[in-house]
Amino acid sequence: MNGFKFKVVEEKTTQLIENINHTIGDIHNKEVIFIIDELKNKLSDLQQKIKLEIAFIGQYSAGKSTIISAISGNKNIKIGQDITTDAPQAYTWGNLVLVDTPGIYAGRPEHDKASIEYMNKADLLVYVITSQGFTSETAENFRKLTISENRINKTMLVINKSSQGDKEAHLKNWISDALKVTEPKTADDLFLCVIDAKDYLEALEIDYQDDKNELIEYSGFNYFIKNLNDFISQKGIYGRLITPLNLIETYLNRIINQLTAGNEDTKNLLELLNRKHFRLIESKKNITDLVNGHFDSVVSNIKKEGNKIANLIEKDGDKEILESESKNSIEHIKTFTDEINKKIEHSIESEFSQLKVELDILMQSELAQTLLNQESVKVNFNTDIEIKGIDTAKVESGVDILNNVSRFAEGFAINKDAVSAGAKGLKAVSGSDAHTVIYNVGKFFGHNFKPYEAVKYADKFAKVGSIIGKVAIVLPFLIAGYEEYAESKYAEKIKIERQKVREAYDEIASNIKSSFQQQFDKLLNESYDIELNNTSKMIEAIRDSEKLKDKKVLSIQDLLSKSIILLKELK
């Protein structure tokens, strides 16, 4: 690889960072913002770094501190049999910074975090194992941290503690065991060397020069220093280029994890909302059928009254009877309509209480309890992702609903003021504050369900008197010309007059029905329809935000693969 190619990769990396900033800039999720800030800080730290940084990584007690002490001649470095290094320590040595890290995967998760952090930050890594070799677990860790996570090209492998065994006889096996794990990387790729740093330090204490030299030779340390120099001069610049890409890879993965967390809960919440929607629809259908049945019976009874009166118009009919009967019939209609009014009220009440029972059962279901009983609610609606050019209004109204469901439920039928007040306050509530949402879902589903409020409307049904007044059944021919008609035997005329009476009653019927209908529509509108509308809006909002989220995740994944391609180009 030549300098020109380095330049290209450097430019591409800069471009990639810009793209990342652009893509993640509009994510407003708190946790994600936190991760993004961290990434930005780390990247800018990298840019300010002057000296080349080498991190020594490995199991506890592999001898990382001993090696650094032997390289730098710093005798103040703490070395021990148990876990000795608690936090990364940086030692300056000429133009280099040597970083001693705590041993990884020794049952101290806080150590792992600090060490892995340095694997991202450092320009180069020296991975230290011992002549005991990798165990199945440390081998997996090595493969994950270097090969899978693309750090292998800035890694040197050292086998320390050669004096634990017969170096001459065992060396070949130590190396071949290690290379099984590092596959496909070879000893040359990894600048592999076998040393004993402790022997080297001990040799420095020996007075007798021959012994001293022999032990230094046996420790392999001088060969290691030579290798380390080669490693630095060959890989130093790679390291500088790889490091930001490593960082980007780690952090983009974290962002994706954060964004996709809680998908299961979202699925469950959607199912819950769909169930509620289904029950509302069914209940609405039921109540509509029932009430329409009552309307029909009003109509048919009024028509019956009309027929009864019409039948009184006869050749030898009695005018007074006709008049009084027609008055009576109006009274009948009033009584009857009142009765039906009561029946409608009753039907509405019983349907509402049935609906409440069903919603209560739903709230007690495993599904709802699964969502509500979570100690740490992970539902991540990510409704606060805003992307330019997409209908954010819809998403935002979805957020309103998510955040204010309780208001809707409290004012089930009528309280429009509460709804808009809730909407005004929405900006104060964080969209990712899933706790609130879930808590409110509880309220949304019947705990505060007060359908009886809506029943008030039933009282206002059918003001019968005024409707009849408007229709004006004046029965004119009975008053003015009954006798004339009766005597002249104009039977045809009677038929017509009868039909007129029937029509008049039909009109009463249809007026009463439409008055009922109007009230009923209002009731449906302010109970079921609002609720249905809210529910579907919520469902839609969640789906939309999921789509947005998926889209965002996809574009971040795209950036991630770009950074991985860049890493590969550097090989």
Added chain:
Amino acid sequence: MNKYLNTLKECSKIAAQEYKEVSKKLKKIKKDLTSSQNVLVDTLLKLDESDINDKAVYDSINEINNKTSELLKNGFDSFENSFSKKADNLSDFTVTLFGRTKAGKSTIREALTNGDGSTIGKGAQRTTRDVKTYNWNHLRIIDTPGFDAYKGEEDEKIAFSQVDETDLILFLVTSDSIEESEFEKLASLRRENKPVIILLNVLYDLKHPIKKKQFLKNPKNYVSINAIRGYLSRLKFLSNKHFDIQNISVIPIHALSAYETNNSEGNEKKYLYDASNFKYFSDYLTKEIETSGKQKRVQSFRDSYIFHLENSIKPVYEDSLRSLTPIVRLLRNKQFELKNWFDKLIPDKNDEIERIVEKIFEPLFNQLDYFVDQNIENSDFGDKWNNMVSKYITENKFKSVQENIVTDMNRYLEEFFKEFKFDLNLSVSKIKSDEISGVKKGSTGKVVRWSGAAVGTASAVILSAAVANSWNPLGWGLAIVGIGLGIFSWFWGDDTKRFNIQKAIMKTRMFNNLEKMQRKNKGALKTWFYNDITHGLKKKITQDLDHQVELFQKLLKEYSAITAKIDSFIEKENIELIKRLLDLHHPNGYESDNIHHVARVQGVLTKILIENTLFNGDKNKNDFMKIYGERIIEIKSSTDKMKFLLDSLIIDSSEIIDAFFSDKENKFVVRVDKRKAGKIYGHLWSNVRTAEKIIGNKIHIEVV
């Protein structure tokens, strides 16, 4: 030496005796549980065979129970398999060497058997891949393949299969580093409460003259307490973390020196032997066997028996219970939902039939008067009315009443089934995630030695298939069955000819006929609804499901009874083990009849509910615990419920925030500060688990 040999002789005798006794127990319990398993389905299903018309009900119960039988068989197979190994070596005291690859097991063997070093590896991993058995110091030593090698899972399995034969575990670690994973494995080996000695092999090569020269300057230095202090603190940290052994025995050795002793002479030989620390190791082992060899032999049989009851047999029922319970709860909820729906549906739909038939007839009633007025004088009055009637009253209209009812029901039932499947999947996935993240993993670490843990999931999955089928509305045969024809028989008859009949009478007659027709149609639809839906579908569905749920509940009850039975067996065995060890501990007799309860988490903790004490003072008790291998707590029962609770939890009132009995949940609630929680739970929840057994009530620890 005589004492040592005598002890070993006695050990053989005890082993033969224990083997006989325990194999009798094993046979008995196997017969007992297997036969109760076989009769289970018979008794459950035979009771009301006549009512089982849904095959799926039978199948699902049967499938679950077959799975349980199979698991029970597997459990006993692994039980018997481990036990039969013991039979072959009854006369030998067996010491097994475990440790990670390259730790030096072969070097130790070569040193002990005066070998030529040919089996010592050349620095490569997995030098010993077979189990090798040799005799040393009148003991049977088993050398196992090293674990933790890269891609060496097979070796690990071979090594672990040796633990059952073992009377004493020698666990080899090295001065290179002591890894978490090594202790996870040791913890798993310890679960049968086998005694452990840790050998710390100091790795220092002697091949290179300079190295040897450095070494021989002060050879004993490398195995002195001072030289290994750091390793000891690491070992202490890990043994505290992975099991509650307070005083773990650690012996530092230099195995290479011991081996080199065979090839050297004079002073060097002496130096090397001193440096190997093998004399200390050998003396320690001799003394250990002299003081507790017999007890260890007893424990090898008894603890292994208890371990298998607890881990191979009990989980068969316990796990099934755990995974079936939420599913049966779901079935019950769904059953309730369905019943609730039917209860509302039936009156609603009957009303609807009334309403809709009336609506169909309504125009005829309404136009009757007008029609008579208009047409009474026409000669085709009858035909006209007939036309009118057949215009409004058509068979299709009644068919569509049926269709609408069925469509409504189908819509609901489809949704119901969709929800049912979703909920079932939710329950199953919950069981699965519990299985992965829950107690199981916590109690066994990463190494699960005996399978059986997957039972829950397996049965749940079986369930979802069989149960889902029987709850599927497609199978309920909901279809429109045409109402009987012939209701629409013509009714006009003779009246057509007698149009001169008075209009009023005619009207009444026609009206009555219409009413009759309307009534007949309502009746036909209601009969259909009753026969096909109320009596047919509802009865079929609810009966089948009621039956299914009832059978599941019975099955759960049976399983929980069997679990309780196994628990009481285990307790009985624990009491017997303790008495057996006490017999050896107190040659002059002791009071043992007042042991009320023994609660135990094997390898960790034993609590004994007793009026006085089994020991003569603290030293006597400590000596016993050292041999026994677990902490023993003697607890006195108390009429003061709260005192009894706290005593059982080995805490005093100053360590908790408060404690009370919740009548509603029928359990004790103990509220503690976050910092105290770990102590109160104990390792592997052992403290709470044993306390629950002692006081016979659930305890909920609420961390504040």
